[in-house]
Amino acid sequence: MNSKLYVGNMSFDTTEDGLRTAFGQFGAVTDVYIANDRETGRPRGFAFVTFNTAEESKLASEKMNGADLDGRVLTVNEARPKESTGGAGRSYSSPNRKAGAFQARGNRRY
Secondary structure: OOOEEEEEOOOOOOOHHHHHHHHHOOOOEEEEEEEEOOOOOOEEEEEEEEEOOHHHHHHHHHHHOOOEEOOEEOEEEEOOOOOOOOOOOOOOOOOOOOOOHHHHOOOOOO
8 A cells, every 4th residue: 555545525625734633643644635626726525645654544544434524424545546548638539430420320400
């Protein structure tokens, strides 16, 4: 297990200090990152908490998963690397799609 935890189902009112306090009782918290929406700047409801050691991380995961913080029951798991999407983002076209194919299938509504 690595020393970074994913914390989900968080209240939008939870702060970095609140997370440090809640998770700090299980070991030395080295970093807290609360994900924010790019457009609105509001929290997205999840965070990452990093500990000094994997043992502290494991203990915190076991104790805090299902615990109540700011009125919400937390989901705490080992953080996994972000999966690659294979490009700059989502592709909305198919490689075998031709222009006008929708109309050619008899869908005359458009």
